[in-house]
Amino acid sequence: MRPSEKERIGEEAFLLEAAMRHVDEAVLITTTELDHPGPEIVYVNEGFCRMTGYTPDEVIGRTPRLLQGPKTDRAPLDRLRRLLSRGEPFDGRNVINYRKDGSEYVLEWYIEAIRDSDGKITHWISSQRDVTELKAMEERLRHQALHDPLTGLPNRTLFAQRLELALSRARMQEEPGALLFLDLDGFKDVNDSLGHEAGDKLLVEAAERLMALLTPGATVARFGGDEFAVLLEHPSDEAEAMRVAERIVGTLGEPFVLAEREASISASIGIVALSASSGGSEELLRDADVAMYRAKEEGKGRYRVFEEAMRVRILQRLRLEDELRRAIQQEEFALHYQPKVKLPTGKIVGFEALVRWRHPERGMLPPSAFVPLAEETGLIVPIGLRVLGEACRRAKEWQERFPGVPPLVMCVNLSARQLRDPELVSDVARVLEETGLDPASLDLEITESVLVRDTEASVVVLDRLRGLGLNLIVDDFGTEYSSLSYLKRLPVNFLKIDRSFVAGIDKDAKDEAIVSSVVGLASSLGMAAIAEGVESAGQAARLHELGCGLAQGFYFGKPRPAEEVLQWLADGRATTKRSSDD
DSSP states (O other), X not given: OOOOHHHHHHHHHHHHHHHHHTOSSEEEEEOSOOSXXXXXXXXXXXXXXXXXXXXXXXXXXXXXXXXXXXXXXHHHHHHHHHHHHTTOOEEEEEEEEEOTTSXXXXXXXXEEEEEOTTSOEEEEXXXXXXXXXXHHHHHHHHHHHHBOTTTOOBOHHHHHXXXXXXXXXXXXXXXXXXXXXXXXXXXXXXXXXXXXXXXXXHHHHHHHHHHHHSOTTOEEEEEETTEEEEEESOOSSHHHHHHHHHHHHHHHTSOEEETTEEEXXXXXXXXXXXXXXXXXXXXXXXXXXXXXXXXXXXXXXXXXXXXXXXXHHHHHHHHXXXXXHHHHHHTOEEEEEEEEEETTTXXXXXXXXXXXXXXXXXXXXXXXXXXXXXXXXXXXXXHHHHHHHHXXXXXXXXXXXXXXXXXXXXXXXXXHHHHHOTTHHHHHHHHHHHHTOOGGGEEEEEEHHHHHHTHHHHHHHHHHHHTTXXXXXXXXXXXXXXXXXXXXXXXXXXXXXXXXXXXXTTTOHHHHHHHHHHHHHHHHTTOEEEEOOOOSHHHHHHHHHTTOOEEOSTTTXXXXXXXXHHHHHHTTOOBOOOOTTO
């Protein structure tokens, strides 16, 4: 028997209800009133109850407005009223609603009309989806794409976007602004000596100090490594940007406590103004970077405002760097050798190898013309390795041709970057093996400032070098203002007295007192003293009287190419008094 119309409708309602229970989305049906107090809820499915926390009895007969709250955006609701009043469907996204317990959730929803057989709208049916987690994930991904993962600061991409907006305002409204680009001086030393974990901690604390220092309207970004950028959108003038830079230098110059040790760095800052005539963001960043490098060249821990002349200078610097790389490939470096003598006899006991650059266009260049850049770029490592190899090869050659007791010793300088090179000890050992030079015939010279900067790391490397059997010299001793306690920990053999003290030894009682103290200090620590920069017989005589046994300087001989040294030794001039050609 066929079911009646009433039975058929009841069966369809039962099946529809069963289907709604298995739908994940929230479904509710309301009446069609749009004016106050609004439509009434006549049906909700289990998905709605799961999403909102309400039971059907708690919402049926009430308006959907019970889900709205202080953060619910009115704009999509106004659009909803307009569309439904015309009988058109509504599609809404990212609307904030509230559950029964007061918690927020983000909603995507769709509403359309239910019509009878005559096409008349009888109800509205809404399907809703909770996209809170999806929205949060999108925000996390967006944040990750635009922020530095270590410090949480904006990254280069986000900073460039904000800089472009600031530029637009500067051009249209003539609102001034300033860009500061800064680099942490000495960060690599901290990272290499204390480890990457300590380096990361320093970067995080540096970011926190910057954020605490600047006004809420400023943007601070990390560009990667130890580079940061600051955008000031409304400084009153250029002087205000300079005052901010000065405060940054001050706060970043205060010690950082890392791994239970204090570490000190400084900041070099470049400043460029934003104005109606400014170029694009990349051009501004480039100019600020140029000004920052200028500040670094002038001594670090300072700031400089960009000037057009700086761009010319940086282009020259980049050209010099390219030429340095080519010079390494083309082996354009040459060594000159300055004799080291025993006082008072003047007998040559060894030589110091000093690098020169045979520039194809500018001729023979002294170390001051290229070593600072080589040190900064890391090119000093391959250059230094070539110098070490050539110097050891020459020393072995001269020892074999001019045997003596003790044999001639070769001295080679080590830079700060070389001392941090993890391959340094193995490279030195390999060069000694390849050239056959006895390690006892090799002196390695390190500037005092390098050792004072990070004594702990230096001790480890110097111990390993001493383990090879060679000798170590502290260069420019006495010029670094620091505690002398580091000396007793360093496995060094010689202290080299700086030329600035030697120059006045026969005229200035204070210089004489300093030299005498260094000689005594060296002796008490089981070391020997070497004087550099000796230019007169009077200086040589006074050094001997004060107990200094070794010396070098123009009085004994200028640095010479290997060929001249070979001829010099062949002529039997192993004992030097100042020669006519010096």
